[in-house]
């Protein structure tokens with residue numbers, strides 16, 4: 001049996017959501033990027049397509065110029081590949097979001113917290129880009 005959340009991979013350049021072929025807050029240009037908020041260590045230019053809140057997209061366009069962006073409202077459900085995704089308020093900066101993802105009966109939330117504030121979770125790959133996965137992935141239905 002695969003480890004819970006094994007469909008999400010932590011890489012030096014960001015978090016890769018394999019069944020959606022999407023990257024969260026990638027530091028390198030990617031075909032599909034989901035951006036949690038407008039701070040420069042999360043929102044970068046050059047992506048093929050960006051999914052973010054309208055405020056985050058506006059911040060990115062101010063900084064990097066026009067984006068191939070799709071605005072998503074808080075709590076708006078969206079299906080991308082095999083993942084249902086929804087952005088919820090993060091209370092960090094204007095437009096900031098936590099990303100709630102569900103896939104094959106598991107739910108993972110990517111939030112934004114300094115890693116120093118997190119309890120140690122030895123089984124959890126943690127992005128070096130300060131995004132974290134919390135809470136631990138949960139099953140939303142039995143296998």
Ligand SMILES: [Zn+2]
Pocket residue numbers: 037039092093112
């Ligand atoms: Zn930030």
